[in-house]
Amino acid sequence: MSRALKIRKQIDSIIDDEVLVADMKILPSNYNFEIPKTIWKIRDTKSTLVALQFPEGLLMYSCLIADILSKHTGCETIIMGDVTYGACCVDDYTARSLGCNLLVHYGHSCLVPIQDTAGIQMLYIFC
Structure with missing residues (x-):
C-alpha cells in the first residue's frame, strides 16, 4: 500500500469520528479548514505545541479551531494573528x-x- 493511500485511510477514519463531525458543525460551511487533515498532521508529527497562523479575516474562527484541535489531539495551541505584511507571510x-x-x-x-x-x-490550509 502506498504512503498516500495509508494517509488517506487515516484521514478517512478521522473524518468518520462522530464527535468530530458534531464539533465541526459550529464552523461555517463556506470555508474548508481541513480539520481532519490537520488532526492527522498533528498526530503524525506527534506535535504537542501547534502554532495556528490566521490572516485577519479568519481570526474570528481561530478560537473555535484551536479548541477542536486541542480536544481531538491533546495538543496546546498558540494563535498567531499579527501578520503585518499580508496574509501570505x-x-x-x-x-x-x-x-x-x-x-x-x-x-x-x-x-x-x-x-x-x-x-x-x-x-x-487554503480556505
Whole structure:
C-alpha cells in the first residue's frame, strides 16, 4: 500500500469520528479548514505545541479551531494573528522561537517551500 493511500485511510477514519463531525458543525460551511487533515498532521508529527497562523479575516474562527484541535489531539495551541505584511507571510521564525512543533498556516500563501522552514513542521490550509 502506498504512503498516500495509508494517509488517506487515516484521514478517512478521522473524518468518520462522530464527535468530530458534531464539533465541526459550529464552523461555517463556506470555508474548508481541513480539520481532519490537520488532526492527522498533528498526530503524525506527534506535535504537542501547534502554532495556528490566521490572516485577519479568519481570526474570528481561530478560537473555535484551536479548541477542536486541542480536544481531538491533546495538543496546546498558540494563535498567531499579527501578520503585518499580508496574509501570505509564513511566520515560521516566531513559531519556532515559541517552541512550536508545527505551524498551520491558514489562507493564501506564497508557498515557502516546506524544506526552507527548518526546525518546524508546516501545513498549508487554503480556505
